[in-house]
Amino acid sequence: MKEVETLGIVLYNRDYKEKDKLVKLFTAKAGKQMIFIKGGNGQRFQSKDMIQPMSVSQFVLNLNDQGLSFIRTHSDTKIFRQIQSDIFLTAYVTYMLNLVDMAIEDRIHDQPLFSFLLESINLVERGMDAEVVTFIFEIQILSRFGVYLDFEQCQICGKIAQPFDFSWALQGVVCQNHQEQNLNLAKEDPNVLYFLGLFSKVDLVLLNEIKIKPDMKRKIRILIDLIYTEYVGLNLKSKKFIDHMNDWLS
Ligand SMILES: [Zn+2]
Numbered sequence: 001m002k003e004v005e006t007l008g009i010v011l012y013n014r015d016y017k018e019k020d021k022l023v024k025l026f027t028a029k030a031g032k033q034m035i036f037i038k039g040g041n042g043q044r045f046q047s048k049d050m051i052q053p054m055s056v057s058q059f060v061l062n063l064n065d066q067g068l069s070f071i072r073t074h075s076d077t078k079i080f081r082q083i084q085s086d087i088f089l090t091a092y093v094t095y096m097l098n099l100v101d102m103a104i105e106d107r108i109h110d111q112p113l114f115s116f117l118l119e120s121i122n123l124v125e126r127g128m129d130a131e132v133v134t135f136i137f138e139i140q141i142l143s144r145f146g147v148y149l150d151f152e153q154c155q156i157c158g159k160i161a162q163p164f165d166f167s168w169a170l171q172g173v174v175c176q177n178h179q180e181q182n183l184n185l186a187k188e189d190p191n192v193l194y195f196l197g198l199f200s201k202v203d204l205v206l207l208n209e210i211k212i213k214p215d216m217k218r219k220i221r222i223l224i225d226l227i228y229t230e231y232v233g234l235n236l237k238s239k240k241f242i243d244h245m246n247d248w249l250s
Pocket residue numbers: 154155156157158159174175176177178
């Protein structure tokens with residue numbers, strides 16, 4: 001058993017036996033950890049905020065490599081009220097939490113991913129377009145799935161010369177000089193690839209506002225979905241929910 005003091009984000013919780021809970025935390029210092037909360041499902045449990053999905057707390061944890069891990073103390077719990085009062089924002093953030101859970105193994109320390117997730121949630125809470133934050137999140141987390149796509153330079157001549165198309169065969173963009181070859185091209189609107197290039201390198205901390213028209217967002221959504229189907233292959237309920245949600249709106 002080792003003791004770790006760390007910030008942690010709740011990815012999800014679930015009932016365990018009659019009165020207990022299991023909570024999946026993504027921590028800054030010890031990666032993802034499954035934590036046992038004795039009495040967490042009981043009427044008299046006091047710390048309900050602390051085990052809510054997407055809440056953030058400062059924890060002292062007792063971590064076991066085998067068997068269950070425990071919370072010794074928690075403090076400074078932060079709840080994202082804007083997100084939690086809005087079903088659409090909640091859906092996008094839940095999907096990002098699910099992606100993190102799928103992307104890396106438990107107990108793997110990944111401070112950059114932790115900061116990236118926390119910053120993404122903060123941006124949605126502060127009113128940044130949740131759909132755009134999710135696009136950026138999806139593109140930048142691809143590397144954690146072992147998928148490396150190059151949206152910056154032509155995969156054949158290396159030129160940074162837009163407009164680009166996307167080659168499924170080369171896992172990256174190609175310039176107009178090379179679009180005649182058999183590269184399994186996406187025949188994509190070059191503006192979509194411009195945005196994916198931007199998303200792949202943007203620093204969230206410096207991000208103020210990216211405004212994208214609904215029609216362009218629909219096109220970006222379609223290409224990112226194709227990329228995930230082709231290279232990642234997830235089947236997440238939270239993503240299906242977003243898809244249905246967008247159907248209600250259109
Ligand atoms: Zn080229």
